[in-house]
Amino acid sequence: MTTRYGARRGTTAWAVTAAVCALAAAAALLVPGPAGADGGRGGAHRADRAAAGPRVPEAAAKCQDPEASLRPAGGADGPAAQRIKNRGRLIAGVDQNSFRWGYRDPANGRLSGFDIDLVRAVAKAVLGDADKVTFLAIPTNQRIPALEKGKVDIIARTMTINCDRIKQVAFSTAYFEAGQQVLAPKDSPIKAFDDTLKGKKVCTAKGSTGESELTNESHGAQVLTVPNQLDCLVRLQLGRVDAVITDNALAAGQAAQDPSLRLVGKPFTTEPYGVAMNLRDSDLVRRVNEVLEEYRRGGTASAWMRAYEKWLAHELPGITGPPVPKYKD
The missing domain is CATH 3.40.190.10 (Periplasmic binding protein-like II)
Known part of the structure; x- marks a missing residue:
């Protein structure tokens, strides 16, 4: 079942989850700037x-x-x-x-x-x-x-x-x-972007290349889209999804944060x-x-x-x- 992946997470994954949630709650404006020449704070265009x-x-x-x-x-x-x-x-x-x-x-x-x-x-x-x-x-x-x-x-x-x-x-x-690739728990039966995704819950960011690829071919997966690809990592750690589809460059960083995860298969796009x-x-x-x-x-x-x-x-x-x-x- 999906939830067993979440139950197996160690303290490292939960620490990452807590940090991620804290970051997600941060204000969108990270570094305040002066009012722009075109009026308003930091407006980029007239x-x-x-x-x-x-x-x-x-x-x-x-x-x-x-x-x-x-x-x-x-x-x-x-x-x-x-x-x-x-x-x-x-x-x-x-x-x-x-x-x-x-x-x-x-x-x-x-x-x-x-x-x-x-x-x-x-x-x-x-x-x-x-x-x-x-x-x-x-x-x-x-x-x-x-x-x-x-x-x-x-x-x-x-x-x-x-x-x-x-x-x-x-x-x-x-x-x-980079290239799109599948990120999944190390003990997952998912092997690649293929029919091993059938019946699994897969997360990707809305507006991303991953969403486009899953729209073209879902391999029987149930697709969840979220505003940011890191939201998928949180759901994967909590056991609410079985895999994430994202750029391997981003997924490699996520796997570095959580050693219970790994990239599976090969990149299936060029990004x-x-x-x-x-x-x-x-x-x-x-x-x-x-x-x-x-x-x-x-x-x-x-x-x-x-x-x-x-x-x-x-x-x-x-x-x-x-x-x-x-x-x-």
């Missing part, structure tokens, strides 16, 4: 821009290579970068609950992780100071609305680039490549992560891609490799470098 409807790029209608982004361009700041400079802070949508990616370090109370380091690099490039960032905790299913409504300048939150999403937001080049921005902010896309070019430069001594070794190498060993960037002009 009211006239927020009121206008989004413009869908022509390439999105004929999506063949969603990872292809705008080529970096030097020169004067465009309107989006200038908006950030006028405000004096970058507003970034992030996760605060994904171990190794975006989480609050209990040792110092600071937001830490691979995505957080990348956001700070963007702030350094645009504003000359890596600490001039207002971080907003954004649920998985609110990432795109946050950009469309102008609440944030960028989203750096393990967000997969795909053909559906490039109709709604603009992406940088890919900065990491390139990109920094997401408003469709109108083409100059900011180019600027972020310029940051990523510098971030990748230097081979094994690059800032990207240093971040990988610090945050991800233990749970995701064997990666020798970042994805090769693709450009469309």
